[in-house]
Amino acid sequence: MPYGPHTADDRERMLGALGLTSVDQLFEDIPVALRASRLDLPDPEPELELAARLTGLAARNRTDLASFLGAGVYRHWSPPAVDQLLLRGEWYTAYTPYQPEVSQGTLQSIYEYESLLAELVDLDVVSASHYDGATATAEAALMTCRATRRERVLISRGVHPHYRETTRTYFEGGLDLEEIPLVADGEAAGTTDLAALERMLAEPGRPVAGVIAAQPDFCGLLEPMPEIGRLAHAAGALFVAVVEPVSLAVLAPPGAYGADIAAGEGQPLGIAPQYGGPYLGILAATDALVRQIPGRLVGLTSDLDGKRAFVMTMRAREQDIRRDKAASNICTNQALLALAAAIYLATVGPHGLRDVAALGAARAAELEAALAAVGVDRLHRGPYLNEFVIRVPAARAVHRRLLDAGVLAGLVLADAEPDDPSLAEGLLVCATEVTTSDEIARFARAIGAILGAPVAEVAR
Amino acid sequence: MSVTGERLQPTIFELGRHGRGGGKIPHPPADALERIPADARRAVPAALPELNEADVVRHYVNLSQLNYAVDTGFYPLGSCTMKFNPKLNEWAARLPGFADLHPLAPDEVAQGTLQLLWELERALAEISGMRAVTLQPAAGAQGELTGILMIRAHHRARGEGARDEVLVPDSSHGTNPATASMAGYRTITIPSAADGGVDIDAFRAALGPRTAAVMITNPSTLGLFEARIGELLEAVHAAGALAYMDGANLNAILGHFKPGEAGFDVMHFNVHKTFSTPHGGGGPGAGPVGVGDTLLPYLPEPRVLRGDDGSFHLERTGERSTSIGRLRSFVGNTGVLIRAYAYIRAHGASGLREVSDDAVLAANYLKHRLSGTYDIPYDRACKHEFVASAATIKKQTGVRTLDIAKRLIDYGYHPPTIYFPLIVDEGMLIEPTETESVETLDAFADALIAIAAETTTTPELVTGAPHSAPVRRLDEATAARQPNLRWRPMSGAETPCPD
Numbered sequence: 001m002p003y004g005p006h007t008a009d010d011r012e013r014m015l016g017a018l019g020l021t022s023v024d025q026l027f028e029d030i031p032v033a034l035r036a037s038r039l040d041l042p043d044p045e046p047e048l049e050l051a052a053r054l055t056g057l058a059a060r061n062r063t064d065l066a067s068f069l070g071a072g073v074y075r076h077w078s079p080p081a082v083d084q085l086l087l088r089g090e091w092y093t094a095y096t097p098y099q100p101e102v103s104q105g106t107l108q109s110i111y112e113y114e115s116l117l118a119e120l121v122d123l124d125v126v127s128a129s130h131y132d133g134a135t136a137t138a139e140a141a142l143m144t145c146r147a148t149r150r151e152r153v154l155i156s157r158g159v160h161p162h163y164r165e166t167t168r169t170y171f172e173g174g175l176d177l178e179e180i181p182l183v184a185d186g187e188a189a190g191t192t193d194l195a196a197l198e199r200m201l202a203e204p205g206r207p208v209a210g211v212i213a214a215q216p217d218f219c220g221l222l223e224p225m226p227e228i229g230r231l232a233h234a235a236g237a238l239f240v241a242v243v244e245p246v247s248l249a250v251l252a253p254p255g256a257y258g259a260d261i262a263a264g265e266g267q268p269l270g271i272a273p274q275y276g277g278p279y280l281g282i283l284a285a286t287d288a289l290v291r292q293i294p295g296r297l298v299g300l301t302s303d304l305d306g307k308r309a310f311v312m313t314m315r316a317r318e319q320d321i322r323r324d325k326a327a328s329n330i331c332t333n334q335a336l337l338a339l340a341a342a343i344y345l346a347t348v349g350p351h352g353l354r355d356v357a358a359l360g361a362a363r364a365a366e367l368e369a370a371l372a373a374v375g376v377d378r379l380h381r382g383p384y385l386n387e388f389v390i391r392v393p394a395a396r397a398v399h400r401r402l403l404d405a406g407v408l409a410g411l412v413l414a415d416a417e418p419d420d421p422s423l424a425e426g427l428l429v430c431a432t433e434v435t436t437s438d439e440i441a442r443f444a445r446a447i448g449a450i451l452g453a454p455v456a457e458v459a460r
Numbered sequence: 461m462s463v464t465g466e467r468l469q470p471t472i473f474e475l476g477r478h479g480r481g482g483g484k485i486p487h488p489p490a491d492a493l494e495r496i497p498a499d500a501r502r503a504v505p506a507a508l509p510e511l512n513e514a515d516v517v518r519h520y521v522n523l524s525q526l527n528y529a530v531d532t533g534f535y536p537l538g539s540c541t542m543k544f545n546p547k548l549n550e551w552a553a554r555l556p557g558f559a560d561l562h563p564l565a566p567d568e569v570a571q572g573t574l575q576l577l578w579e580l581e582r583a584l585a586e587i588s589g590m591r592a593v594t595l596q597p598a599a600g601a602q603g604e605l606t607g608i609l610m611i612r613a614h615h616r617a618r619g620e621g622a623r624d625e626v627l628v629p630d631s632s633h634g635t636n637p638a639t640a641s642m643a644g645y646r647t648i649t650i651p652s653a654a655d656g657g658v659d660i661d662a663f664r665a666a667l668g669p670r671t672a673a674v675m676i677t678n679p680s681t682l683g684l685f686e687a688r689i690g691e692l693l694e695a696v697h698a699a700g701a702l703a704y705m706d707g708a709n710l711n712a713i714l715g716h717f718k719p720g721e722a723g724f725d726v727m728h729f730n731v732h733k734t735f736s737t738p739h740g741g742g743g744p745g746a747g748p749v750g751v752g753d754t755l756l757p758y759l760p761e762p763r764v765l766r767g768d769d770g771s772f773h774l775e776r777t778g779e780r781s782t783s784i785g786r787l788r789s790f791v792g793n794t795g796v797l798i799r800a801y802a803y804i805r806a807h808g809a810s811g812l813r814e815v816s817d818d819a820v821l822a823a824n825y826l827k828h829r830l831s832g833t834y835d836i837p838y839d840r841a842c843k844h845e846f847v848a849s850a851a852t853i854k855k856q857t858g859v860r861t862l863d864i865a866k867r868l869i870d871y872g873y874h875p876p877t878i879y880f881p882l883i884v885d886e887g888m889l890i891e892p893t894e895t896e897s898v899e900t901l902d903a904f905a906d907a908l909i910a911i912a913a914e915t916t917t918t919p920e921l922v923t924g925a926p927h928s929a930p931v932r933r934l935d936e937a938t939a940a941r942q943p944n945l946r947w948r949p950m951s952g953a954e955t956p957c958p959d
Binding site: 003026031033054057073075110111124126142168275302314316342343 | 466467468469471472473480481482484485486487488489492493495496497499500501502503504505506507508509510511513516517519520521523524525526527528529530531532535537540542543544545546548550551552553554555556557558559560561562563564565566568569570571572573575576583586587589598599600601602604605609612633634635637638639640641642643644645646647684685687689690713714715716717718721722730732736738739740741742743744745746747760776777778784785786787788789790791792793794795796798802804805806807808809810811812813814815817818820821822824825828829840841865866869874875877880894895896897898926929930931932933934935936938939940943944945946947949
């Protein structure tokens with residue numbers, strides 16, 4: 001066994017102490033009829049060969065493309081300090097800090113994470129992490145039901161489709177989730193339809209627990225968050241804002257426009273894309289909701305000598321204490337990614353974070369102009385931060401052709417939102433601070449060449 | 461660093477000074493945000509601390525040194541399988557080809573990762589005796605929710621949606637009843653039998669037309685194999701219910717027992733336990749779920765599939781109408797799953813069986829070393845962990861298991877899990893794992909035996925422990941009564957000098 005310390009002598013000594021001759025005797029309590037068939041797996045692989053296998057698999061992925069793909073996961077510069085600190089065994093090989101006397105590092109780092117995120121979202125209570133943006137959104141939706149004792153939640157179609165699908169799955173236990181449509185055309189096209197929201201909130205005998213909208217929304221557009229919040233509150237519902245944390249350096253935070261809960265994906269805070277996770281589910285709420293928020297909370301306290309210290313607190317919400325009455329079943333969370341986000345924020349600082357957000361916005365404007373110059377225009381008219389939809393005939397085929405040119409031209413919206421005909425010709429593209437002018441020029445050149453060719457050629 | 465005085469380490473906010481830091485990100489053009497409407501922009505900047513990189517590095521290195529971890533010492537935390545985390549696996553997950561891959565990249569761009577995930581699914585199916593595996597759940601608890609939602613979909617499809625109860629033994633993990641509640645089920649808790657096993661007669665009495673599922677941890681949270689599991693599974697199926705296996709304790713039975721072969725319908729894996737993906741101070745994990753034929757149609761989407769040409773692809777949204785849907789964004793905690801894949805490949809079939817052999821041998825040896833000093837409430841061959849109890853010590857000296865656990869810190873060990881499972885008085889659940897040497901096991905046993913002696917000779921040494929940790933016992937009551945969950949920084953010039 002590659003990582004075990006026992007020599008043949010060690011095993012013999014332990015067996016001898018137990019008065020046994022074979023370890024098989026310790027498995028005699030498994031009924032013969034239920035013993036496993038032979039394990040049909042390959043032989044053990046020495047580290048050298050395994051390393052070559054893993055390198056080969058990694059090389060089969062293409063990460064050399066000029067990528068304009070975002071859609072909830074964004075490429076950013078993560079200072080090497082972040083990952084080098086994360087690689088300290090004291091962080092990543094520790095368990096949940098159940099023994100606070102020997103876990104002050106993890107506990108203080110979580111408290112600092114809670115505090116840093118509280119600053120960003122401008123809300124008081126931040127949980128010590130959820131699995132990702134989708135599950136944080138689902139937990140936020142469940143919170144609104146617990147807090148209001150109502151069972152119907154409205155979620156804007158501008159929220160990421162994976163978040164909507166996940167929330168729907170979490171509502172299988174008997175709660176009602178309805179989608180708020182988007183404005184079809186005009187200046188506000190693509191944003192949450194406020195008139196429709198008002199109608200849905202006013203349906204008699206169907207009280208709403210929570211209203212969920214995203215800023216920026218899935219297509220990168222800026223939503224009228226204060227208005228959505230006002231409508232929700234007027235109907236006695238709670239308002240959940242789904243946010244992207246880097247954008248909060250420059251966009252109004254949820255606390256400023258009256259959101260009761262903020263949920264979001266923390267991946268942009270220094271965490272690698274790594275094909276889906278591990279990421280960081282951000283969940284934050286006002287003080288009034290502190291007893292409804294699921295997940296771990298770390299608080300400041302003192303030890304017997306009065307020395308400042310940190311401890312997991314308000315544990316009566318959690319599954320290991322409350323069992324079937326717990327606020328959620330969450331146990332393992334994403335603590336190491338919360339640490340990564342905290343180190344990232346500390347390393348880039350407030351000005352660096354603002355530069356990340358603003359430079360992404362500048363690069364995106366550059367991208368919009370470069371694409372417009374070759375005849376590719378935005379689908380929507382409203383303002384965006386660093387991500388927007390372009391209208392491209394035969395979008396899927398063009399996207400495919402661009403791959404051959406070394407360009408990953410964002411997301412084919414016909415795949416991501418197949419039920420929305422208005423997006424059938426859409427490609428969702430983004431830029432961040434790591435996007436270069438060369439990449440933008442390459443994209444524009446390549447798509448211009450493809451669209452300039454005869455239609456039959458494009459669809460080929 | 462000094463750990464005396466009023467605090468261990470300043471907070472990151474106290475370390476900040478206006479004007480420090482910078483040099484990471486190019487400055488954007490001055491007009492970068494002009495096209496953003498003023499009312500959508502942030503009016504008051506977030507009061508984040510400003511630090512230079514050296515300060516940040518020292519802060520987090522100093523904080524890390526306040527932690528106990530597998531890399532610093534023995535961590536016999538029962539139910540958590542704190543085995544060594546191989547360093548190759550950390551290296552592998554960081555290979556740029558894996559780490560930089562966007563989760564929505566087209567399938568043809570992601571063939572390496574898709575192949576790895578597909579092979580991992582097959583390996584886990586083989587290990588568990590299940591028909592198929594989903595890698596989507598982000599953690600064991602989410603795996604449980606996945607399993608219970610699939611069970612719910614199965615009953616509904618058969619017109620048996622009225623089944624609304626989930627049975628769990630009283631020794632179960634808290635996640636089991638919490639999961640049942642999240643899925644809209646009522647939990648019925650069944651007391652354990654006197655021998656620590658499931659009480660078959662009590663289960664039979666509770667099973668009925670309202671039972672949707674039974675959730676069983678095997679080996680149990682007492683570290684005991686459920687010898688009558690075959691009878692229980694028959695009774696569950698005879699009642700029209702399905703059987704869920706909590707796979708938290710899989711480390712004991714690799715190559716010895718395949719839950720799918722034995723008749724379980726669904727189970728989850730905790731890869732951060734059995735397959736050594738590091739626990740990260742609370743997470744991340746991953747909670748793959750294996751299913752037999754009955755629940756196959758209901759697996760969450762997207763599945764990883766292999767085409768006739770040998771290439772791999774992800775299922776499209778809505779492609780399989782019977783699916784319970786999506787449990788999270790994207791395909792799963794891929795970075796964690798890469799580590800699990802490397803671990804399984806490194807061990808192979810023979811190595812995995814040896815893992816369980818050695819884990820079980822170590823637990824039995826340690827139990828043997830402690831019997832005679834501590835109560836062993838269930839004194840028969842255990843699997844990978846066992847429960848010891850200080851009930852007799854408490855009766856004689858007043859010293860509690862909590863005190864003994866804290867005293868272990870002074871001896872250089874992380875305490876075991878204490879007061880779990882809930883059914884054992886003054887219990888400590890000890891899990892040595894297979895990666896600890898016999899010297900370590902002996903030294904740990906010696907420490908616990910020495911502490912038992914201290915409970916009569918110098919009890920105040922035990923009840924006042926720990927003495928050598930960075931902090932002493934904490935005031936948890938005030939923390940809960942007057943929660944302080946966030947540092948209140950003051951912005952800019954108002955920031956006082958903390959020192």
